[in-house]
Amino acid sequence: MKTHRFLIPLLLTMLCSCNQSKKVPELLAVGVDSENTLFASIESNKQWPSYRGYYASGYLNNTNLPDSFNVETSHNVRWNTEIPGLGLSCPVIWDDLVFITTAISEEDSEGYRTGRYGDITPVADSSNHIWKLYCIDKNSGEIEWEQVLHQGIPSVKRHPKSSHANTTVATDGYHVVVFLGSEGLYCYDVKGELLWERDFGLIMSAWNVVESAEWEFCSSPVIFKDKIILQADALNTSFVTVLDLFTGETQWRKERDEISGWCTPNIYFENNEARVVVNGYQHRGAYDLDSGEEIWKMSGGGDIQIPTPVIWKDLLFFSSAHGRHAPLMAINNNAVGEIPYPESDSIPGSDFAWFYDRGGSYMSTVLVYDSLLYKLKWNGSLTCYDARTGDQIYSETVNPSSFIASPIASDGKLYLVSEKGIVFIVKAGREFEILKKIPLEESSLVTPGISEDVIIFRTASRLIAVGEEG
Numbered sequence: 001m002k003t004h005r006f007l008i009p010l011l012l013t014m015l016c017s018c019n020q021s022k023k024v025p026e027l028l029a030v031g032v033d034s035e036n037t038l039f040a041s042i043e044s045n046k047q048w049p050s051y052r053g054y055y056a057s058g059y060l061n062n063t064n065l066p067d068s069f070n071v072e073t074s075h076n077v078r079w080n081t082e083i084p085g086l087g088l089s090c091p092v093i094w095d096d097l098v099f100i101t102t103a104i105s106e107e108d109s110e111g112y113r114t115g116r117y118g119d120i121t122p123v124a125d126s127s128n129h130i131w132k133l134y135c136i137d138k139n140s141g142e143i144e145w146e147q148v149l150h151q152g153i154p155s156v157k158r159h160p161k162s163s164h165a166n167t168t169v170a171t172d173g174y175h176v177v178v179f180l181g182s183e184g185l186y187c188y189d190v191k192g193e194l195l196w197e198r199d200f201g202l203i204m205s206a207w208n209v210v211e212s213a214e215w216e217f218c219s220s221p222v223i224f225k226d227k228i229i230l231q232a233d234a235l236n237t238s239f240v241t242v243l244d245l246f247t248g249e250t251q252w253r254k255e256r257d258e259i260s261g262w263c264t265p266n267i268y269f270e271n272n273e274a275r276v277v278v279n280g281y282q283h284r285g286a287y288d289l290d291s292g293e294e295i296w297k298m299s300g301g302g303d304i305q306i307p308t309p310v311i312w313k314d315l316l317f318f319s320s321a322h323g324r325h326a327p328l329m330a331i332n333n334n335a336v337g338e339i340p341y342p343e344s345d346s347i348p349g350s351d352f353a354w355f356y357d358r359g360g361s362y363m364s365t366v367l368v369y370d371s372l373l374y375k376l377k378w379n380g381s382l383t384c385y386d387a388r389t390g391d392q393i394y395s396e397t398v399n400p401s402s403f404i405a406s407p408i409a410s411d412g413k414l415y416l417v418s419e420k421g422i423v424f425i426v427k428a429g430r431e432f433e434i435l436k437k438i439p440l441e442e443s444s445l446v447t448p449g450i451s452e453d454v455i456i457f458r459t460a461s462r463l464i465a466v467g468e469e470g
Contacts, residue, residue, distance in 0.1 A: 027225040028172035035269040035333060039313050048093040048449045051168040051220040051264050052406060056308045058367045059409040060450040067425075069466045071441045078454060078465040079141025083134065086111070087165035088218075091449035091456040091463065094173045097144065097190060098136040098449070098456060100463060101178060103129045103154075103164035112460055113160035114419040114443050116378060116402045120213040122157035129154055129164055133178055135192060138451060141465060145192040155182035156205050157214035161404065161445060166218040168264075170228070175245060177228055181205060181217025185230070187248060196248040204235040207304070208259040211235060218262035218306075224274070227251065227289065231278050233261035233305075240265065240278055240287060252292030258283040261305040268311045270295075270333045277309045279318055286316075286335075296351075300341030301327045302360055307406075312368040312387055315353055319375065321362035328359035328366070328375060330390060354390025359383075364406040364447075367414070369428055376407045376416060384430065396432040398424050404445040410455070417444050421459055440464065 028049060032038050038055075045054040052058045069076035085104030092099045107127035113119075131149040136142065154164045170177045175195065176188045185198040207213035222229040228243040233256065241253035263279040267289070274289035284305075285297040302320030310317040316331045330353035331339075342348035348355035359375070367374040373387040380403055383395040398416055405417040413435065414426040421440035427433040442459035449456045454467040 026173075028223050029225055032225075033269075033274075034272050035314055038267070038269050038311070042311075046452065047095075047173070048091075048451055049172065050092060050170040050222055051090055052308065052365060052408065052447055053450065055222070056264065056266050056310055056365060058310070058365070058406065058447075059369050061411055062452070063410045063450055063455075064453045064468065065410055065413075065450070065455050066466065066468045068436050069438060071439065071464060076466055076469055078139070078467045080465075081136060081141040081143070081463045082461060083458075083463050084461075085130075085132070085165070086163040086460075087458075088163045088446055089165055089220075090168040090447045091458055092169050092171055093138060093449050093451040093456065094171050094190070096138045098138050098463070099169045099171060099176055100134050100136065100458070101132065101149070101165040101167070101169060101180075102134070103131050105129050105164075110160070112163075112419075112443060112445060114402060114445075119160065120207060120210060121160075122212075122214045123160055125157070126153055128152060131165060131180060131183060133169070133176065133186070133188065135176075135190070136463065138454065138456075138465070141463070147188060147192050147194070149178060149186050150180060150183045152183075154216070155202055156216050159213075159215035162216045162218070164216055166216060166262075168220040170221045170223045172223050172245075175223065177221045177223060177245075179217075179219070179221045179230060181219075181232070185221075185248070187228075187245075195246075198243075198248050200232065201237075203232050203237060205260055205262070206235050208235060215262070220264040222265055222267065224267050224289070229265050229267070229276050229289075231263060231265040233258045233263070233280065235260055238283075240276060242276065242289065242292065254287060254292050254294070256280070256283045259303065263305050264308040266309045266311060268309075268316055268333055275333075277311075277316055279305050279307060279309050279320060281305050281320070284318060296335045296337055296339055298331075298339040298341065301325050302362065304362070306363055307361060307365040310366055310368055312373075315387070317366055317368060317373065317387075319360040319366050321360045326358050326360040326362070327356065328361075329355045330387070353388065356390070363404050367407045367409060369409040369414070370412075372428070372430070374407055374414060376403055378402055378404070380418070382407075382416070382426065382432070384432070393430050394432050398426065398434065399437075405447045408448060408450060410450050415448060415455065417446070417448060417457065419443055419445055423457070
């Protein structure tokens, strides 16, 4: 009898332990512990788990994407699904699931204003909104599930090129993390069950020069192993923080002396030490991933900072624009301390691999692909550089219209989407060549997502999956 009394709790403990172990997923980027393994994992990656793919790299190879497609005739269009409301979150893909967010208004019918212009006035809409997270079957386009994230009047108005659902979700194949700025942070599992949520209060994303120019929040979350990295630079608060992925609890938070920005953070390694890297105007720099200790800091550049830092081997690439400076720079990943803004392009300092004071892009994040760096400007200009040396290889006009979406690549091709909704497929390499020009039949301000055998575009009202027929 005593033996049975001992065995029953032991068996229950073992059973609970087994069930608990089944609930803990394999962590994203497991085995990534150095600059070499991070870059190797980017090269071998098969998922598109967050903004611009795997750590904002912007490319995925061996995808077997079609050379052409036609939305009107549905040639090589797998599916074409309507998404209600307005949202500029990019499609995120993990295995056979696609995640997207939107904000549905009772009254806002203005849509997006396309083209290049300087109007800073936000959209005058104070109606009730419903923020939703959608999970869509990658193969059929059918909605697997949808969840209401938040309901109410938006805390911050939107720019005419913005929405109230700008940020892209992040997933590790188990968690789906959504950061809506003032409307909260949410963590679901891939089946649509809410795991936890957090409220960071008001994050006033407005231009610091004219405070009435409210443009809504736009910094997406990043998942690295068991951590979530968030950046929030606004009028009333500026911080970078790392949270526990499983609980949402704060591991560290650092306040920042920064003006409003719309940048997504990233991860890099300096040898075996993981860093959080952020773009900025007054506070561009890096923090130790585990402790939050500041590694290096730099001020200066474009004073409306939007592009995400991009990592390639041992280099960190930054771009920004607006105002007197519009820098494009490559910083060594062993940089430390206070780094002064360079006085000239030719002598930037030992922390830089190269630097151009007037070479940056305002809206889109740069792409580094096959040792070449591509910069797409708002005016449709595409410039190609040697990523290591910064030597310019070419600068050509893709189309004299406007481009907000960032460039991405797959299997030797670049995909550039204009605001008018034209997809330009450009040959990757040292010679400029437009291979195809394909209309999406609707405006598009969103960077596409790539998965094995499919590329997914988001237009003003639809999600379109393109892949070989049959």
